[in-house]
Amino acid sequence: MMMRCDLKRNKLCKRMSTTAKEAPSWSFSSLPDDIILNVIARVPRRYHPILSCVSKKLQSLVRSSELQITRSLRGKENRFYVGFREKYPSSYHWFTFTESHHHLASIRFPSFLLKSYSTTPVMVGTDIYIVGGSRNMWILDTRSGKLRQGPKSPVFRHGAAVGLVNDKIYIFGGTCPQSCYHDIKAQAFDLNTQTWQLAPNPSMQVNSKNNSVVTPALGRKIYVMAGTDVIVYDTRDGTCDEIIRAEDFNCKTICVVDNVLYMYYHDVGLMWYESKAKEWRVVHGLKFKGYSSSIKMAEYNGKLAFLWHSVNKGEVWCSMIALYGSSNVAIRGLVEWSDRLLSDVPFSYDMKDFMVCTDYYK
Structure with a gap:
């Protein structure tokens, strides 16, 4: 009886083994x-x-x-945020719009933050982190409108660049008015532990004009508009590379989509950087050229959101551009939609920020 049970058990094991070998491999994509x-x-x-x-x-x-x-x-519903600084009187105004409603709606912005708000805000989920200008850090919950103060940064650096890589906000470059901390040129805020830590010092001088952008979590590099050129800061070791602008064309805004760097040049239009050949190339299929107004760009779901403020006409427009092709050969752009978001914008308004929040709950 015992031998018969063992034989049945062995046959069952063999059958299960054979079935497991014949079963197709499972994957999430299937x-x-x-x-x-x-x-x-x-x-x-x-x-x-x-x-x-x-x-x-x-x-x-x-x-x-x-x-x-x-x-x-x-x-x-994904939300877009647009920030304007008013010169006279000195104040700051924030607006928002969504994919389904292409019209800027005014939202409240704490006025007392104006003096300390001098760098690019960082959008993390539904929170906006406002750092730089002082050691203070403020966090604005876009769902509730509530503002809370985060831990102070160890060192204040004036004119620093700000970027988000994975779960850390980096502040680096600029100048330090505190002589005792002059050798600390970079620091990072860990979003998970809510603590500050030192980051690798950049290998070259980085002076930012509040125009910094980060690759979407993959390259671990932050692209900083420093003067007329771009400095690429590697958050792993502080190594910096420099990307020279195209000829003498005027450029004021940069954006990274799928690890490809894009710039808008007033005299040419939208261009992209071919990293192997180290040359700038035109994005074909677009007519964005000759805008003398203020331009902002942001990465959005693998596309490029192109925002411009026509000061003379007092209008704000946005276009959503899908990008096609190979970063080794050529890239084409296709405008999926383009709408006027706001009219009758005061002449004293200067467009400063453009951010995308894609984790917003209604």
Whole structure:
């Protein structure tokens, strides 16, 4: 009886082993698209670039309109924030708009922050981190409108660059009025532990004019507009590279989409940087050229949100540009939509900031 049971057990084990070998390997990408979209819709936007590296299918779904529809059905709607500084009287004004409502709506901004607010705000989820100008850090919850004060930074640096890489906010470069801390040129705020720590000092002098942008969590590098050129700061070791602007064209804004650097040049239009050949090339298919107004750009779901303020006409417009092609050959742009967001903008308004919040709950 015992031998018969052992034989049955051995046959069962062999059958299970054979079935396991014959069973197809399972992967997340093999699930139906609607299930994958429902899972991705619950993942914070800042982790989407990492998902895009897993497979071409996930990359396509992350950038698809179906994901935006799924997010909206779950009560999520992406929001854009535009900041203006008014010269006379000295004040700051914030506006917001959404994908479904292309019209700027005014929102409150704490007036007492104006004196300490001198660097680019950083959007993390639904919170806006305001750092620089002093050791103070303020955090604005965009859902509730409540403002709270974060831990003070160890060292105050004037005219520093600010960028977000993964779960850390980096402040580096500029000048330090405190002589005893002159050798500390970079620091980072850990969003997980809510603590400050020293970061690798940049290998070259970095003076920012509040125009800094970061690659979406992948390259661990921050691109800083320093004068007329771009300095690339590697957060791992502080190594800095310099990207020379194209000829003598006037450029005031930069943006990084899928690890490709874009600049808007007044005399040429939108251009991209071919890193291997180290040359600037025109983005084909667009007519954005000759704008003398203020320009801002932001990465949005693998696309480029192009915002411009026509001072003479008192209007603010936004265009959503999809980018196609290869970063080794050529890139084309296609305008998916373009709308006037606001009219009758006072002449004294100067557009300062443009941010995208893609984890907003209604």
